[in-house]
Amino acid sequence: MWRRVVSLSPLVSVSKSRLRNQSPYGINAWQVFSTQVLNPAKDGVSGAARKPFITFVLGGPGSGKGTQCTRIVQDFGFTHLSVGDLLRNEISSNNENGSMILNTIKEGKIVPSEVTVQLIKKTIEASKNDRILVDGFPRSEENRIAYERVNGAEPDIVLFFDCPEEEMVKRVLNRNQGRIDDNIETVKERLRVFAELNLPVIKHYSEKGKLHKIDGTGSEDEIFERVLPVFAALRKCGMLSWLKDFYLDALGPVCTEFQKFLFQILLMHTSPVLEKMDTRGEGNSNTISEVEASLLGIADGTKGVVDNVKAAGVDIQSGQQQSRIDWLNDGDRNTKNFHANSGEHIMDLELVDKLVTNEQAQDSFITHGILLPSTYTDLVEFFFVWHSSPGFEFEFFFVLIPKEERALMMEEFRPIALRNFLFKIFTKVLATRLNVVDAKIVTKQQYGDKS
Ligand SMILES: Nc1ncnc2c1ncn2[C@@H]1O[C@H](COP(=O)(O)OP(=O)(O)O)[C@@H](O)[C@H]1O
Ligand SMILES: O=c1ccn([C@@H]2O[C@H](COP(=O)(O)OP(=O)(O)O)[C@@H](O)[C@H]2O)c(=O)[nH]1
Numbered sequence: 001m002w003r004r005v006v007s008l009s010p011l012v013s014v015s016k017s018r019l020r021n022q023s024p025y026g027i028n029a030w031q032v033f034s035t036q037v038l039n040p041a042k043d044g045v046s047g048a049a050r051k052p053f054i055t056f057v058l059g060g061p062g063s064g065k066g067t068q069c070t071r072i073v074q075d076f077g078f079t080h081l082s083v084g085d086l087l088r089n090e091i092s093s094n095n096e097n098g099s100m101i102l103n104t105i106k107e108g109k110i111v112p113s114e115v116t117v118q119l120i121k122k123t124i125e126a127s128k129n130d131r132i133l134v135d136g137f138p139r140s141e142e143n144r145i146a147y148e149r150v151n152g153a154e155p156d157i158v159l160f161f162d163c164p165e166e167e168m169v170k171r172v173l174n175r176n177q178g179r180i181d182d183n184i185e186t187v188k189e190r191l192r193v194f195a196e197l198n199l200p201v202i203k204h205y206s207e208k209g210k211l212h213k214i215d216g217t218g219s220e221d222e223i224f225e226r227v228l229p230v231f232a233a234l235r236k237c238g239m240l241s242w243l244k245d246f247y248l249d250a251l252g253p254v255c256t257e258f259q260k261f262l263f264q265i266l267l268m269h270t271s272p273v274l275e276k277m278d279t280r281g282e283g284n285s286n287t288i289s290e291v292e293a294s295l296l297g298i299a300d301g302t303k304g305v306v307d308n309v310k311a312a313g314v315d316i317q318s319g320q321q322q323s324r325i326d327w328l329n330d331g332d333r334n335t336k337n338f339h340a341n342s343g344e345h346i347m348d349l350e351l352v353d354k355l356v357t358n359e360q361a362q363d364s365f366i367t368h369g370i371l372l373p374s375t376y377t378d379l380v381e382f383f384f385v386w387h388s389s390p391g392f393e394f395e396f397f398f399v400l401i402p403k404e405e406r407a408l409m410m411e412e413f414r415p416i417a418l419r420n421f422l423f424k425i426f427t428k429v430l431a432t433r434l435n436v437v438d439a440k441i442v443t444k445q446q447y448g449d450k451s
Helices: 009-013 016-021 065-076 083-092 098-107 113-126 141-151 165-175 184-207 220-236 238-251 258-269 272-279 285-295 304-311 316-330 333-354 358-367 375-386 421-441 444-449
Strands: 053-059 079-082 131-135 157-162 211-215 396-402 413-419
Touching: 053 065, 053 184, 065 079, 065 131, 065 157, 065 220, 079 083, 079 113, 083 098, 083 113, 083 131, 098 184, 113 141, 141 184, 157 184, 157 220, 165 184, 184 211, 211 220
Parallel strands: 053 131, 053 157, 079 131, 157 211
Antiparallel strands: 396 413
16 A cells, blocks of 8 residues: 655645644744744834835826726735825824815825825834835936935835726726816826826836836726736745745744754654654654664665675765766767767666665665655555655655745745655666666766766
8 A cells, every 4th residue: 555655735725723732743843943034014113114016007197007907905914105195194194285286286286205204114113014015116216216225225116007098097087086176177187297207217217127117098808917927926935925925924034044943843743663763762854864864774884785785896986077078078068968879778678677676775774764655665665666756756845945035036036846855866876776776877977967
């Protein structure tokens, strides 16, 4: 019976509270995970150091900025910061600038930068979200320069909803939200101000390669279809979001060793073999090396594999060195050579399973006090009988390592796939078995590629 030995899927489905409480290897989970690799913005504590992903949303009055922002919020988890709304709040809360703001809006002009930039800064700092849409700002080059000076940063991307004037006028006059500026006279002035002062901002971001121009005509759904590709990469990072939630909510900022974190992920979710190891009080990498070594018959001094390799007359070390030299000389021709010849050597694979017997492997575990269930030997037998393994090699844990501090887009991550450790042992044993015959099936130039 071929059971699934290792499943990493619990990692993605397990509830946070369960993870918070479990301590399978005598180490509190929150002590061993690193938060350094991810933006610790979510705690809202380190506001000054935070650098959320900022999207400016631009377009003329009535071009549909607010409408599309609502959709982006729903689909991609942004916080919507409408600068027009912030200003209107200032008016209704009778703040010192209230009457000045009211008059400016009524005339369709632009509120001074020092007011808007401070309002935006305060709101971003108060937000716990690390994805923010700034809607309807900057409205002029002066606005833009003031923002970048005060915040010390440009936006990450800029959306521009491009819509014909007559359509914008129609929409604004139908908006019906009781706004003092949604009348034909003010709209005309807003459109003039937009063309004169806002278009240069749009041109600036276009030249910087940050602008995403969206055709703002058609239905709301049609327009949103055009918006989606801009943020598609963020959606693909679903696993990343999950990881972020996991670290930031459940684990807290403690450990700094990223490798330790990866390793612990493997530890927590691999097979019962690891639990056996842990009962020996050694849930660490030494133990894994020991298991590998014992499987290979090296740690316990049996030297079976090494002897076999030597007996086959293969000088591994000098072979590897020579392969590097040849690779430098021959480049890609090595690969062509390998593929051209590999077919001839296929039959030699029959030799492979004679090198370490399953009994030998199991004995090694027992020698080291590890009660290995039939798991490992089952796998090996299955592999050699059916020429495939019972599924476990397809299971991996996908991790996105940020290449830069504020990584959010897919291209800003380096994806790696973590396999379970049994898989590693399995392939290592196979590689060792292959050592004996690889002089026959692999050209000497290919030695360097062996794992
Ligand atoms: N694609 C569209 N087609 C028709 N009406 C729209 C569309 N998008 C938005 N609207 C409507 O037009 C008005 C202005 O949209 P809004 O999103 O408030 O624009 P903005 O924020 O750019 O001023 C609103 O009443 C809104 O419901
Ligand atoms: O950064 C900003 C954003 C808005 N406004 C003022 O607020 C009004 C309404 O802006 P909003 O973005 O709410 O609406 P829109 O003009 O895009 O329909 C504008 O005409 C301006 O008078 C401003 O002065 N600076």
